[in-house]
Amino acid sequence: MNVTISNTSEKPIYQQLYEQISAQILKGELESGYCLPPIRQAALELHVSVITVKKAWEELERSGLINTVTGKGCFVAEFSPDEMLRIRNEMVLKQMEGDTSYYKSFGLTLDEVIGLLNKIY
Amino acid sequence: MNVTISNTSEKPIYQQLYEQISAQILKGELESGYCLPPIRQAALELHVSVITVKKAWEELERSGLINTVTGKGCFVAEFSPDEMLRIRNEMVLKQMEGDTSYYKSFGLTLDEVIGLLNKIY
DNA sequence: ACATTGTGCATACACGGAATACACAATTTT
């Protein structure tokens, strides 16, 4: 459970958990079959509600990143390296589509976006 | 008043207004000195509350994009073309910093980001 | 004076996020 919660963030806590853990899974930092901490324990450690953790785990399940078994726990799903890359790009692309529509609304060209990107990445 | 409001959007209405109008100003579609519609009239046209329009206009004022005069109206501020570009890039960069931190959390390199960008822009 | 425009405030409602608590189901441990 190597996650950081920001109470001042505009993003809800359950989404922060979801994003950080899904990133860890897709970077291979959490091995396939790894058992996530029980939601009650995670809630205690993170000082948040059980429901909040539950929501995050639900999103992970819905994205196919973990398998949940009542009475046992939540386990990181099995992926081939190719699948991991595909899912990762899929998730990033989904986010990127919203981002680029913002850039486009300001009339930026692709080259301009890349130019700005080079400055800060 | 060429703006589109989405009630299903995750973004609040006042922010949709702010983003669209600021983009129009920075693209030069709204000339310097142009008088925005009175908030009551805008609220009627857009079928939203006066307060909602007010919030959007306040953000425009705070960003220095318009000048508000009680009893007269709200007027697009004066910009040199250079200033317009600078402010535009400033606003986009601010947004882009949040976007890239998301990409980075998934371990994407700059080249990977540019690669995905080329596909969808 | 009167109309127009922006400002400020009070009230109200809806919704989402979050917390707490309790009961139930499935599995594991003893």
Place this chain on the structure above:
DNA sequence: AAAATTGTGTATTCCGTGTATGCACAATGT
């Protein structure tokens, strides 16, 4: 079999934000 563990479901409550409505006030213009 009994108890503990773990996930699920539900009910209740609280809070902040977004939004709407209405009214009163300030500044400007005719």
